[in-house]
Amino acid sequence: MTTAKDLFIVTMDQRPEHSVGQGDLSLALAGAELVDFVLAGAITVDDDRIVPGELPAPDDRLLGEAAAGLTRQPPYERIEDWLWRRGRDLSAAYQAALEEDGELTRKRSGRLSFGPEHVEPVDTPSRRRAAGRWDEREPVLAALASALNIDGGRSGDEPGLDDEAVTTVVAAVHDAVMELEAVRQRRTIENAAYANLWRGP
Template sequence: MTTAKDLFIIAMDPGAGQSVGQGDLSLALAGAELIDLIVAEAVVVDNDRIVPQGPPAPDDGLAAEAAAGLTRQAPYEKIEDWLWRRGRDLSAAYQAALEKDGELIRRRSGSSPLGPRRVEPADTPARRRAVSRWEEREPLLSALAAAVGIGAERPDDGPGLTDEAATAVVAAVHDAVMELEAVRQRRSIESAAFANLWRGV
């Protein structure tokens, strides 16, 4: 799952300069997995439905898990539904898998040996590949990263997405991230109102 792993590595890279929420990243990773499945010709997108095409050739455990989770009976699954279902805790799954493979390392923050540890990509071929795609402004990776607020300020003068299915997936990721943010804001307002009620404000 090249795009999904590359997206996770870019999100974890201190050079990204922005912190990404776990929920947002999980939705984008689910979208990246779906795009990887489209590229592998394991699925096609028919309108907004994900239609499996045949047995894929997974290259790792997460790829196999994603492929095994496809709905293989009509009317098939909507892209949006896939994002929410597959995306549940997906960033944590990627972190665990990449740490196990030595792609992520834990470093102490600051100069104190007792400071909190942060996770960041190790200097591996996978990180160099992800950074290369990022620096070249590869359209798929850039679009998915922008959906979660990474590199949103990057100039929009590079080549855009040309594949209709990939464009549909990226659009669905944007919508899902916006929906998640709306839920967060609503909960924040409700929590503030409840706190004010107890304080008698």
């Protein structure tokens, strides 16, 4: 399993009141892919740009797609631009992949056989591994989860990250999620103003 898949499973394991928006999760998953590349020595970060190195073919299909999408000519792509480009509908892609791998299952809500479906993790070694990383507050996973306001009731202290490039990626994820929230709030205000205009005084 990759950090992105672990993050997806950890997110799915949260209680309903801590549900995460698909756009936020997609940005964080794109960041998690970059973190795995950094830790594997497959990319470096120059200021805020992604510089690909030798990228061995990943065993994971989605990581392979991410690797194929990296810009290999200077000026290299900025991390922020990567998050928005790669993150488009990425949570749906991860959900489909995890369902295909038998890591997620669809269940009906409530007792009615025709009730709405929801997806939940299956008790597999991969889920237990993700839960283990989460329970141990593994710094990379915890830092990415904190961008989604998931802390599991833990301390408010930011987990320490030893790698400067990883820190840069995680900071970019936090910024992108905050920017997405700002866009949502602006649209809400604009929609409310538009509705008030039609209602009149």
